Amino acid sequence: MKKIIKYVFADILRNKIVLGYTIFLLLISMSVFNLEDNSSKGLLSLLNIILIIVPLVSIIFSTIYIYNSAEFIELLVSQPLKRKHIWGSLFTGLAGSLSLSFLVGAGLPVMIYTPMDIGLVMTGMGLLLTVIFVAIAMFAAVITRDKAKGIGISIFLWLYFSLLFDGLVLFILFQFEDYPLEKFMVVASALNPIDLGRILILLKMDISALMGYTGAVFRDFFGTQSGFIIAIGILLSWIITTFWLSLRKFNRKDL
Amino acid sequence: MIIANNVSKKFGKLKALNNVSVTCNKGECIALVGPNGSGKTTFIKSILGMVVPDSGFITFNGKNIVHDWLYRRHIGYMPQIGRYPDNMTIGQVFNMMKDIRSDGKNGQTDESLAEKFGLNELLHKRMRTLSGGTRQKVSASLAFLFDPDVLILDEPTAGLDPVASEILKEKITGEKSKGKLILITSHVLSELDDLITHIIYMQDGNLLFHKKIGDLQKDTGEQKLSRAIASVMLKK
Numbered sequence: 185m186k187k188i189i190k191y192v193f194a195d196i197l198r199n200k201i202v203l204g205y206t207i208f209l210l211l212i213s214m215s216v217f218n219l220e221d222n223s224s225k226g227l228l229s230l231l232n233i234i235l236i237i238v239p240l241v242s243i244i245f246s247t248i249y250i251y252n253s254a255e256f257i258e259l260l261v262s263q264p265l266k267r268k269h270i271w272g273s274l275f276t277g278l279a280g281s282l283s284l285s286f287l288v289g290a291g292l293p294v295m296i297y298t299p300m301d302i303g304l305v306m307t308g309m310g311l312l313l314t315v316i317f318v319a320i321a322m323f324a325a326v327i328t329r330d331k332a333k334g335i336g337i338s339i340f341l342w343l344y345f346s347l348l349f350d351g352l353v354l355f356i357l358f359q360f361e362d363y364p365l366e367k368f369m370v371v372a373s374a375l376n377p378i379d380l381g382r383i384l385i386l387l388k389m390d391i392s393a394l395m396g397y398t399g400a401v402f403r404d405f406f407g408t409q410s411g412f413i414i415a416i417g418i419l420l421s422w423i424i425t426t427f428w429l430s431l432r433k434f435n436r437k438d439l
Numbered sequence: 440m441i442i443a444n445n446v447s448k449k450f451g452k453l454k455a456l457n458n459v460s461v462t463c464n465k466g467e468c469i470a471l472v473g474p475n476g477s478g479k480t481t482f483i484k485s486i487l488g489m490v491v492p493d494s495g496f497i498t499f500n501g502k503n504i505v506h507d508w509l510y511r512r513h514i515g516y517m518p519q520i521g522r523y524p525d526n527m528t529i530g531q532v533f534n535m536m537k538d539i540r541s542d543g544k545n546g547q548t549d550e551s552l553a554e555k556f557g558l559n560e561l562l563h564k565r566m567r568t569l570s571g572g573t574r575q576k577v578s579a580s581l582a583f584l585f586d587p588d589v590l591i592l593d594e595p596t597a598g599l600d601p602v603a604s605e606i607l608k609e610k611i612t613g614e615k616s617k618g619k620l621i622l623i624t625s626h627v628l629s630e631l632d633d634l635i636t637h638i639i640y641m642q643d644g645n646l647l648f649h650k651k652i653g654d655l656q657k658d659t660g661e662q663k664l665s666r667a668i669a670s671v672m673l674k675k
Contacts, residue, residue, distance in 0.1 A: 261489050
């Protein structure tokens with residue numbers, strides 16, 4: 185498995201897009217922190233940019249990469265290798281290189297400009313989101329043979345997680361505003377890794393006081409030590425389940 | 440050596456393989472013939488585990504291949520259309536394959552075919568710049584590279600020039616004399632005349648017959664393989 189990971193890594197690094205992504209993130213985070221006079225404001229702007237861009241780049245790049253390596257996958261499948269290892273190596277290579285990009289591009293500046301604990305949570309969330317969306321992309325790429333369809337599914341999934349889902353939750357919230365929905369909100373946030381990441385980061389910042397009553401419920405649940413661990417657990421299970429689903433599909437795929 | 444038992448595979452509505460059962464033994468050189476779309480490539484791909492059959496099973500040396508993958512180290516496969524990562528050079532592809540299969544038989548590789556094809560001068564060329572014939576040469580060299588016990592060649596001579604085609608045939612004959620199992624699909628039957636010992640004829644996913652070449656000649660009364668097959672095809 186190590187050998188295949190090596191080749192996937194080498195191939196991705198030869199691709200200039202990952203380098204461009206790193207520089208892009210670095211430029212954004214540096215400019216945000218240098219424009220704002222206080223780092224907390226800068227962090228908030230950066231948070232919003234990152235929560236849009238990181239999932240988008242991770243999911244689109246990974247989907248296209250999987251489709252473009254169709255030949256590579258075909259070649260490997262006819263060799264004495266386990267399919268599990270081939271798929272796992274692709275996942276490790278993609279998740280590893282994109283995480284590295286994020287770490288250099290956004291993680292470093294955040295660590296430099298902001299207090300330690302917020303910086304750590306922010307970087308951790310960015311990394312988790314990267315890996316989650318790589319897993320989602322691999323699932324999208326494995327369910328259909330058609331490249332255009334696969335990329336379409338990926339874009340739609342990204343749109344869903346970053347915009348549509350929030351709209352849906354808001355809609356439900358307004359429709360049922362007479363009922364107590366706080367518990368529902370906590371559960372709903374677990375269904376969207378981006379929201380969960382956002383909540384965890386906001387709770388670490390002072391502005392969570394502005395989030396009103398629901399914010400207090402979130403604070404109550406996710407603000408505690410055990411709540412935080414549960415939230416991380418949920419994010420990790422997002423990675424594991426999605427990857428497992430895609431692996432199951434890949435194991436039975438005809439090439 | 441390879442036993443297929445009632446293997447069936449559907450692609451949507453199309454029945455690519457319909458209850459195919461075959462036994463292939465060491466030392467045989469089997470030609471897999473049949474019209475286009477008769478399921479030859481699908482059958483080969485199911486032996487390699489690239490296509491997962493809907494029902495039935497395939498064993499390799501007595502072991503079911505479903506949960507096995509190591510058996511593939513005994514197989515050299517030359518695909519019909521060799522597809523390789525575009526931005527790798529020929530040399531890199533060779534090195535990668537050697538690296539991946541290095542735990543194979545005593546680490547020795549058989550590069551005579553690559554040498555004869557003159558691929559050694561092209562090692563720095565990227566795969567996407569290669570012509571169809573050169574690609575085929577790479578595929579063929581890779582299939583023979585690890586001195587496998589079983590060779591599966593899907594349309595080996597398609598796209599090769601006469602010289603290269605002759606080199607490949609010589610190589611196949613040489614491997615056959617070492618007692619290996621060789622499975623070939625081809626449309627150019629005259630090329631196979633002096634090579635093969637058995638013949639499998641497929642049509643619309645069904646295996647119509649699996650005979651020794653001598654029996655086929657006797658049954659049809661034709662000496663030439665292509666004419667024998669043609670007479671079978673016309674009779675159906």
